[in-house]
Amino acid sequence: MYRKILIIQLCIFIVALVSCKEDTGIADAEGVLKLSVGVSDKVEVVSRSLASEEQEVLKQNCKIRIYDGETLIQKYQGVENVPSEITLVNGNYSVRVTAGDSVAASFEQRFFEGKKDFTITKGQVSTVEVDCGIANTVVAITWDESLKEAFEGDCQVTVTSATGELVYSSANADAKGYFSLPEDNPKLTCKFSAKKLGGGSYEKSTELSDLKSATLYNLNYSYTAVGQDPTGGAALQIKVDETPLAEEEHVITIRQRPVITCKNSEESSYDLEQPIYLEVGAQKDFYLQIATSSSLSSLIIQNERFTEWGFIANQFDMLKLDGKDEDLKTFGILVSDSKTSLNGDVWTLLFAKELIAKMTANEGSVSTTIEAIDSNGKSRKVVWNIVASNATVVTDEIIPYEVWTSKATLHGTVTGTLASTPKFRYRVKNTADWTTVDADLAENVFSKEITGLTPGTTYEYQAMDGEQASSITYEFTTETAFQPENASFEYVSGSCPLWIYGEGQSMWWDSGNKGSSMGSKNLTTQDGSIYKDGKYSLKLASTSILGNFAAGNVFTGQFLGTESLKYGILGWGRPCTSRPKALKVWVRYTPGTVDFGGHIAKGESDNGIIYVAVGDWQSTDSSYGAEWPVVVRTKGPSLFDPHDSGTIGYGEQIFTENYGTDTETSMKEITIPLDYEGYGGCDRKPKSIIIVAAASRYGDYYEGSTSSVMWLDDMELIYE
Secondary structure: OOOOOOOOEEEEEEEOOOOOHOOOOOOOOOOEEEEEOOOOOOOEOOOOHHHHHHHHHHHHOOOOEEEEEEEEEEEEOOOHOOOOOOOEEOOOEEEEEEEOOOOOEEEOOOEEEEEEEEEEEOOOOEOEEEEEEEOOOEEEEEEEEEHHHOEEEEEEEEOOOOOOOEEEEEOOOOEEEEEEEEOOOEEEEEEEEEEEEEOOEEEEEEEOOOOOOOOOEEEEEEEOOOOOOOOOOOOOHHHHHHHHEOOOOOOOOOOOOOEEEEEEOOEEEOOOOOEEEEEHHHHOOEEEEEEOOOEEEEEEEEEOOOOOOOOOOOEEEEEOOOOOOHHHHHHHEEEEEEEEOOOEEEEEEEHHHHHHHHOOOOOOEEEEEEEEEEEOOEEEEEEEEEEEEOOOOOOOOOOHHHHHOOOOEEEEEEEEOHHHHHHHHHHHHHHOEEEEEEEEEEEEEEEEEEEEOOOEEEEEEEEOOOEEEEOOOEEEOOOOOOOOOOOOOOEEEOOOOOEEOOOOOOOOOOOOOHHHHHOOOOEEEEOOOOOOOOOOOOEEOEEEEEEEEEEEEEEEEEEEEEEEEOOEEEEEOOOOOOOOOOEEEEEEHHHHHHOOOOOOOOEEEEEEEEEEEEOOOOOOOOOOOOOEEEEEEEEOOOOOOOOOOOOEEHHHHOOOOOOOOOOOOOOOEEEEEEEOOOOOOOOOOOOOOEEEEOOOOOHHHOOOOOOOOEEEEEEEEOOO
């Protein structure tokens, strides 16, 4: 059978780039994962190959996620953002890599995925390789020459899934379609249509079920004259050739960026992303190692005080010294070791103790920038920051995600012999009075969580040993106690559609009113007969419009448009960099009996839902002229998934019965906690917030009761 197979591979290489000696010093309960990520820059394909621009987009936007069981513990986007090493507690993990666009159906956009389980063993470096290939269900069509015996002109096959559709034509015989099929509905309907030679049209539909992802289905359409077939003869025959794409693989090794590490003469390693604290006048040799996966082409070193200390320039390239090698060696920088191979270079630079003594001659910080560039144009730049101080403790910079609205965790480092228990003192910036607290000491570092802070306020702090304070002062600003706009829903404007903001105000909330206005109805309205405070509540009433179910709803964002008349396109999310611990809202809910069934059976009581999420989502769908954190297409497949990697915290409340209906006009308050640990965790700062309420939980699927109603009032985000 005639076949054309498209195979595209993405690869991750998790490799150890250092010797066994360099791997010592790992904590007893930890191991090291050295991670290098790549997207294939070669495509084996008969029809369409990827352009270099598309290759670069894949590299920049591929998502790498590391899981401990079902819990996401590390997330990276783009090849350049993967760190050179990751320390993990020993145990079993998995890696998942995705790239491309998971659209419902497309002749152009493809989705790639790769998964691999691995184990971290204490004190060791793990090496893992993940092959990432096409994850779509791929459909190609072979148009047999026999079709010309019965049909004239182009023949067409319309291939339809539950969420998308593509039209194939015999005029474009090499076309391949990429489908993202719902897990609960892995089916395609294939409708052949053509014009018969004798006049008139011909159609025939075939259903393919139990289809698999990462598989190519080649459909061969042919014509058999009536009477020639032993079963009685059908004018059209279809044969399906199923080929798992994983049977043909092409793995490309991708070079990683240079890696720069630092050790002293006692083999102690340093994190170059953190300052190195030394006593004033310290005399220690330091070694900087630069490892590349292809030959080193440039190694630029820069410090604004080099000429002050006796060298001829503040910036130079180690590979272009123009005969100044001996001068640099005398100054205190030389190459102590160099290994060059076809697979890359390893350079080790010695910063001699005499030069370090100059760099630490006075209290304060000295920064040296090192930039390595290899022959493939890959580069890495680090800033080596040395802080000289005779204090027994130094203040460490705060970790951004450890700052909340009313609490923060302060950190310090012991650099000498302590006279007493280390402490911190802190105050509102530019005020007189300090607050002092004892810190918790663990080996040579100490920390303290301070509470009772004022939201949206800048503080400064210092580490202390007894009454002696560190010479270093850092500051931080607490998160604001952000609140939704128009949270009591007192302001609306317009008529049909009714907008959930007042005249002259900007949109923060929206609903399905714009879509339902085609049927001269509003799903979401104000109600002056039921409310908690003010004059109104917001009433969400599910209904039927032009024979289709529509759930009463409200959400943070904007209704962007429709497709196929029935389906909505919604932009979700509003800016928010704060992390609330809960959402409080007054609610009244009356469920109806389901008359549009599916996920919830017809005849059962409907469910209502309210949910809130904060995250750092990055939508790639900018079709409507604005970048929205999340774009929801109710036609699919892009419905909101709270377990998306962009979600940091999430909470929901599902209503299965009457709520707050003690009297004819009563409402009842509910608190919905946000779970951070079960989602993205507390070590990320959000960029956006999503709040959604619907009188019918399955309104996205056009299912529920046309008599379900929810009222909302006095919404408030609660903070620690």
